[in-house]
Amino acid sequence: MSIRRFGFLLLVSLAVGALLFTQIDRIVIYKRYLSGNRPAAKIDLYNLGDAWTEQTLRQAFPGIRVSCHQYTETSDADRVCALDSGSLNGIPTLYTAFFFSSGKLSHASINVPWWSLADARHVLVSSFGPPTASQRLPHKGVRLEGWQMGNGSALLINRDRPLYPLEWNAVLWNSKSTCRKLGCFKS
Numbered sequence: 372m373s374i375r376r377f378g379f380l381l382l383v384s385l386a387v388g389a390l391l392f393t394q395i396d397r398i399v400i401y402k403r404y405l406s407g408n409r410p411a412a413k414i415d416l417y418n419l420g421d422a423w424t425e426q427t428l429r430q431a432f433p434g435i436r437v438s439c440h441q442y443t444e445t446s447d448a449d450r451v452c453a454l455d456s457g458s459l460n461g462i463p464t465l466y467t468a469f470f471f472s473s474g475k476l477s478h479a480s481i482n483v484p485w486w487s488l489a490d491a492r493h494v495l496v497s498s499f500g501p502p503t504a505s506q507r508l509p510h511k512g513v514r515l516e517g518w519q520m521g522n523g524s525a526l527l528i529n530r531d532r533p534l535y536p537l538e539w540n541a542v543l544w545n546s547k548s549t550c551r552k553l554g555c556f557k558s
Contacts, residue, residue: 397537397538400465400466401465401484401537403465404457404463404464404465404484407457408457409455409456409457410434410435410456410457411456411457411458411459411461412432412435412454412456412458412460412467413459413460414431414432414459414460416460416498416520416526416544417520417521417522419476419479419524419544419546420476420522420524420546420547421475421476421477421546421547421548422475422476423469423475423476424471424474424475424476425437425439425450425452425471425474427476428452428454428469428476432454432456435454435455435456436454436455437452437453437454437455438452438453438455439451439452439453442470442471447470447472447477447478447549448470448471448472448477448478449471449472449473450470450471450472450474451468451469451470451471452468452469452471453466453467453469454466454467454469459481460494460498461490461494462481462483462487462490462491462494462542463483463484463487463490463491464481464482464483465482465483465484465539466482467479467480467481467482468480468482475548476546477545477546477548478543478544478545478546478549479543479544480541480542480543480544481541481542481543481544482540482541483539483540483541483542484539484540485532485533485536485538485540487540488528488529488532488540491528491540491542492528495518495526495528495542499518499526500518502516502517502518503517503518503519503556504516504517504519504556505517505530506530509531513529513531514529514530514531515527515528515529515530515543516528516530517555517556519555519556522547523547523550523551524544524545524546524547524549524550525543525544525545525550525555525556526542526543526544527542527543527544527545527555528541528542528543529541
């Protein structure tokens with residue numbers, strides 16, 4: 372093997388290694404999803420609300436690990452709880468995160484493998500009917516469609532699969548008070 376060829380292969384190997392190293396968190400999440408035998412969880416999304424606390428959340432999922440900790444990534448929440456289940460209401464999940472602000476549930480994110488986006492949407496349409504709103508154009512690179520829930524909360528889902536294979540889709544739930552702040556559905 373020539374030195375030039377060896378140098379090229381070494382450079383390519385280092386570039387691939389660096390890319391994988393920067394994505395190690397995502398790789399670990401996908402590995403846990405693909406190799407784990409995590410329990411299925413169910414919850415009535417109509418019953419989620421601003422009054423929920425961490426204790427309410429733990430009571431809703433007996434026998435399923437819920438881990439909570441401080442959250443400092445945004446000002447929208449100060450605590451986050453992760454639900455360690457393989458699916459939620461039949462939607463395949465990498466993980467589900469529930470975000471709390473001042474002790475009350477603010478929003479949640481059901482993170483779905485990109486290849487399960489159609490399954491997630493099917494579950495939502497079967498449960499809630501056709502979406503009540505849909506974005507035609509992307510906002511910050513994402514197009515959403517959603518359901519306005521009777522209690523003032525909102526359920527949203529990414530409309531498109533990501534191009535990047537380690538990215539995932541999300542089903543988002545926003546509380547009534549969060550929707551008042553953000554304007555989940557604008558006329």
